[in-house]
Amino acid sequence: MIALTGDPARVATIADFGAAALGAKVTGGGDSRAAEALDEAAALIESGRFQVPVAEVFPFTRAADAHRLSEEGHVRGKLVLIPD
Numbered sequence: 001m002i003a004l005t006g007d008p009a010r011v012a013t014i015a016d017f018g019a020a021a022l023g024a025k026v027t028g029g030g031d032s033r034a035a036e037a038l039d040e041a042a043a044l045i046e047s048g049r050f051q052v053p054v055a056e057v058f059p060f061t062r063a064a065d066a067h068r069l070s071e072e073g074h075v076r077g078k079l080v081l082i083p084d
Contacts, residue, residue, distance in 0.1 A: 053077035059084040 055077030
């Protein structure tokens with residue numbers, strides 16, 4: 001569970017269906033705003049107002065290591081796979 005601070009209406013989740021009770025938007029990812037949302041995310045990234053923390057970067061040949069680390073459930077940030 002994630003503790004929300006600020007306006008929960010600014011949060012969207014595809015995983016926590018109980019978040020709707022807190023005022024967050026729950027989506028299955030199939031809404032028709034995908035292209036618009038991508039443009040919005042790109043603008044936020046470009047302006048420096050959106051950042052994704054990266055925990056570790058793995059070459060494709062170490063994908064199994066990345067998966068094992070993910071399965072441990074203690075990663076803080078995204079695991080990124082890149083071409084060798």
